[in-house]
Amino acid sequence: MDTQELTLEEKLKALRDTYGAQLPSKLAExxxxxxxxxxxxxDWTITENLHRSVHTLAGSAPTFGFTDVGQNARKVEHVLKEWIANQTSPTESERHTISALITTLTNVTTIPKRESESETDTATSAWTKCQTDTHLIYLVNKNHKLAIxxxxxxxxxxxxxKIFNDSSNIDTAMKMERPAAIIADASGDLSGILLIRGIKALYSASIPVIFISKYNDFESRLQAVRAGGDAYFVEPLDINPLIGRLDQLTQNREVEPFRVLVVDDDHSLATHYSLIxxxxxxxxxxxxxxxxxxxxLAEVRPELIxxxxxxxxxxxxxxxxxIRQQDAYLGIPIVFLSSETNLEKQFQAMRMGGDDFLTKPITDKNLIxxxxxxxxxxxxxxxxxxxxxxxxxxxxxxxxxxLAMEVSRATRTSTPLSFAMIDIDHFKKIxxxxxxxxxxxVIKSLARLLQQRLRQSDSIGRxxxxxxxxxxPGCPLENAKTVFEEIREAFAGLIFLHDGKEVRVTISIGIADASHYLKPExxxxxxxEALYKAKNNGRNRVELDLHKDVTHSH
Structure with missing residues (x-):
């Protein structure tokens, strides 16, 4: 973690140094x-070029620590903006005013203030991800059979x-390895309640806790809430809602990073935003x-511009x-980043297709x-x-x-691609x-199992x-078979409860790969066809398409 922060600090310092080295030429311009x-x-063309130069300085200089340059550039910008808006040549007195402002701007110190560095460090360190094992669960229950x-x-x-039948070893375990969540029995003498209270007091209150109990009365639930419980389930347990709540509390499924497109002609400023x-x-x-x-836009598919x-x-x-002329991009939020402070112009920007307006300079924390x-x-x-x-x-x-997109990519790059069809056996009878x-x-449990066992790069659909x-994508047929055999066995091991009775369900799976096919169809x-074969051969099995008698459609 320290190495990553140091690397970021070095990158940001390099950007500041580069900007500082370029600043004299920007002021000379x-x-x-x-x-x-x-x-x-x-000449109004030259006036607009001058306005663009000082506008860029007003927005970018403070980001790299050159606050005085930004403030003085802003003063020049305001005067020029009025002239351009009125399209009237300045008087001699007005020329003297702007000349004095530009002299002040170009003579200002070009040494960045150190405060910007500490602000960046604070902002980025506050957003640094904690390295936590999101799969480890502590299960505290005196009933060893139920715990197993x-x-x-x-x-x-x-x-x-990790199973704990009492509280004797949990303190030592907590010091060695922190769990993503704790599931504790809250029945009987409330020992589970007392244990959790102690853990919350000694360690981090952020560890999620799920209580399991025989009791469904108000007082039992209130005791669990006061102990810091995040969820409460009554026996006999239904595994599906318990897993769903556990997933939410631990964020066990990997979350795909947000995709952002930065559009700014100032490369140094755009790179700074990108790093943050x-x-x-x-x-x-x-x-x-x-x-x-x-x-x-087509390549990145951004969720924000x-x-x-x-x-x-x-x-x-x-x-x-x-951008808004194209239906595919109507829903992408566009946030303008500009040193423009005129509210009417900000509203005009949003009427043209923007969703929000942020004024430069913006702190790293607010940007994130x-x-x-x-x-x-x-x-x-x-x-x-x-x-x-x-x-x-x-x-x-x-x-x-x-499927169509990945078949096209696999054909273009000559990489493997597998496609699986999964069906719940005898679902009508269920x-x-x-x-x-x-x-x-049953359907939700299978969906969740597929999401957890397959990769983030895989696509899953109902x-x-x-x-x-x-x-x-990138998965050969035999590898896919191994993965889905594990999924099939795991699903067959799940227990669903109906009126206190156990219900078990199986699935059948058919898999084909793209090496012998040119079209997604x-x-x-x-x-x-492979799925149909799996069902015909007795269900609860995985069958592969072996490309027999394949004819391509051209």
Missing amino acids: VTEFWAHLCEQSW ELAAQLSQFDYRV LEQAGMEVAIVTDPRNVIAM LMDVYMPVCSGLELAKL ASATIRADRSRTLNTLMVQDSLTGLLKHTKIKEQ NDNYGHLTGDR YGGEEFAAVL EINHAAD
């Missing part, structure tokens, strides 16, 4: 523009469980030429409107917070549109789109015998009803 205006008849059974169920969902956001765990792409934005307002070629306002809030909201809205409401998996149309609520729990599909059909 301001002086040159002003000299041209004083020597010739008033529950641990076996939890292990099917990739949790590693990457340190916060985001994936960032930079565009300094507005003409390259559309191509980058951070855009400067004043740029050459076209303004940020024009670029936002251009603003980007996180907007990207998270964007992802949530997108999720509602493309994901199945019951399982959280991709909808039928979306998983087929993912609904008929145990009801649709039990059927929904194909329809009790049928699922998974796209595994072909590999889809091949996996479906």
Whole structure:
């Protein structure tokens, strides 16, 4: 962790040094523009170039610690802005005023203030991720048999469980290895309640706690709340809601980093934003030429665009409107980053397609917070549109789109690709015998198991009803078979409860790979045929498509 912080500090220092080395030429450019205006008849093109130069300085200089340069550039910018707005040549007195301001600007110290470094260090260290084992669970229960059974169920969902039948060893264990969560028995003499109170007092109150109890009365639940419990389940346990709550509390599933596109013609400033956001765990792409934005949108698929307002070629306002012309990008939030302080112009920017306006200079902490809030909201809205409401998996149309995209990529790069079709065996009987609520729990359990056992790079969808599909890029057929054999066995080991009775369910799986197929429809059909073979051969098995008698469609 120290190495990562040091690396970031070195990168930011290199950016400051580079900016500081370039600053004299930037100030010389301001002086040159002003000299041209004083020597010739008033030229509005040169005036706008001068305005752009001081506007850029006002926004970028404070970010790299040159606060005085930024403040003085801002004063020049305000005067020039009025002249440009009125399109009236300045009087002799006004020229003397601006000349004095530019002299002050160009003579100001170019040594960055150290405060900016400490502010950056504080902001980034506050966002540094804690290295925690999100799979380790402490299970505290005097009933050893029940603890063994529950641990076996939890292990099917990739949790590693340590069992404690009393509190004698848990203190030593806590000092050695911190768990992601604690599941404790709250029944009987409230020993579990007292234990958790002690742990919360001695260690971090942030460790999530789930209580299990025989009792469902108000007083028992209140005691659990007062002890710091985050969830409460009554025996006999249904594993599905318990796992769901455990996933939420531990954030056990890996979260894909937010994707951000930074559009700013000032490369140093764009790089600074990129480093700060990457340190916060985001994936960032930079565009300094507005003409390259559309191509980058298709490649990066950003969940947030951070855009400067004043740029050459076209303004940020024009670029936002251009982006909004395409339906595919209507939902991507655009946040303008500019030193523009005029509220009317900020509102105009948002009317042109922006979602928010942040004023430069912006602290690293505020930049991270603003980007996180907007990207998270964007992802949530997108999720509602493309994901199945019951399982959280991709909808039928979306998983087929993912298959088509990955088949194209596999063909282009000559890399392996496997596609699996998964079906719950005798699902109609489950609904008929145990009801649709039990059927929904079975479907959600399989969805969660697939999410936990497959990679973040894999795509999983609910194909329809009790049928699922998974796209595994870079995965050869035999490797996919090994993975899905493990998933099949894990699912068969799950226990579902209905009226106190245990219910077990199995799945059948068919897998095909893209090496013998040119079109997504072909590999889809091949996996479906393999699934049909699995069902015909007795169910609860994995079958592969072996490319027999394959003819390609050209």
